Amino acid sequence: MAGIVSISRTILAGRRKKLRKKRQIKFIQAIWRTIAVTSLAGGLLWIAIQPIWVLKTPKDVVISGNQLLSDEEVQSLLMLSYPQSLWRIEPYKIARSLQQQPSIAQATVSRRLFPPGLVVQLQERTPVAIAQVRREQDKSKNGNTKVIMGLIDAHGVWIPLENFTSLNSKVKLPTLKVIGSPEQYRPYWSDFYEAISQTSLKVTEIDWQDPTNLILKTELGLVHLGTPSPQLPEQIKVLAQIRNLPSQLNPNDIEYIDLKNPEHLLVQMNQKNSKPISKQTKKNQRV
The missing domain is CATH 3.40.50 (Rossmann fold)
Incomplete structure (x- = not known):
């Protein structure tokens, strides 16, 4: 009986040791994940605030779908000032403003990252x-x-x-x-x-x-x-x-x-x- 008790204690001690190692590994992995996510977020934030993410001229706005309105006429409806930070622009509000125009049925506005710009897609009322x-x-x-x-x-x-x-x-x-x-x-x-x-x-x-x-x-x-x-x-x-x-x-x-x-x-x-x-x-x- 004494031998059996001794073996059971040895097995339990081994199991505890393995569990501690697993916890340590998970803890270290959690720390590395946190560091990786934080670094990535920080890197993206750093990239986002760089001066390259700026609309410098109306040429940075790509307009498609317009057959009745000229590019210049659409530009006048966007009411953007230049230079303009790409991240300060609210595409949804611009699209909603365009759709309030009587000659525009649908409008989709999205940011373009490479190269930095704005994409405007229109469906006009003919x-x-x-x-x-x-x-x-x-x-x-x-x-x-x-x-x-x-x-x-x-x-x-x-x-x-x-x-x-x-x-x-x-x-x-x-x-x-x-x-x-x-x-x-x-x-x-x-x-x-x-x-x-x-x-x-x-x-x-x-x-x-x-x-x-x-x-x-x-x-x-x-x-x-x-x-x-x-x-x-x-x-x-x-x-x-x-x-x-x-x-x-x-x-x-x-x-x-x-x-x-x-x-x-x-x-x-x-x-x-x-x-x-x-x-x-x-x-x-x-x-």
Whole structure:
């Protein structure tokens, strides 16, 4: 029994010794990790405060994605002074400020370390139509109607005309004109504009003022589409299929084309200019 007790004590003592060594090793490793992390952080801090991390001129700002705005116009929106410490710049705030511009849809700003600089990526709003809104003024101002001009993009987002042209002095304005409140036609605009842009038929004006009758001015003349609905793209497709109408009827005799029902297209003729058809003048002609 005495021999067994002696062996057990020896084993326990060996185990304690091994545990102490493991603790010492872990302690030393922890110290080295702390020293390494501290040294790394200190080194990065030292590098960060060096004068090389400075934007010296506007050339240190790389701008991409801009097609309507020039680099100089974007630079003016950044409102940066030079020289400027790269670490004092807040990319998120600059991006948010750029997105508040009516002609910019998205903006991403990030720091570039090698070489030191700033990277600005833009997604612009491309105007596709000139928008006109008529609003009645106060009675104190004789109740006159005020006409507000602007621009809209393919998604129906309103862009103030004066803000856009002040920055984009060289940009050619679109030829398509839209009359009416953007709030009224925005639910239909994206699909409707896509249909117009893809058709071979030229559309120069869209009148949304009457909520019960959308009117287009086209190369065929005036077209009445009725109450705006999800079937507007289909109506545009039908309209493109009758491009040969001028060869059948004199455009001067056409008052308007009634396309309220795509399956039953009607042509309203001018009584003054109409000519006899089938030995008898008819007010309405079915196509």
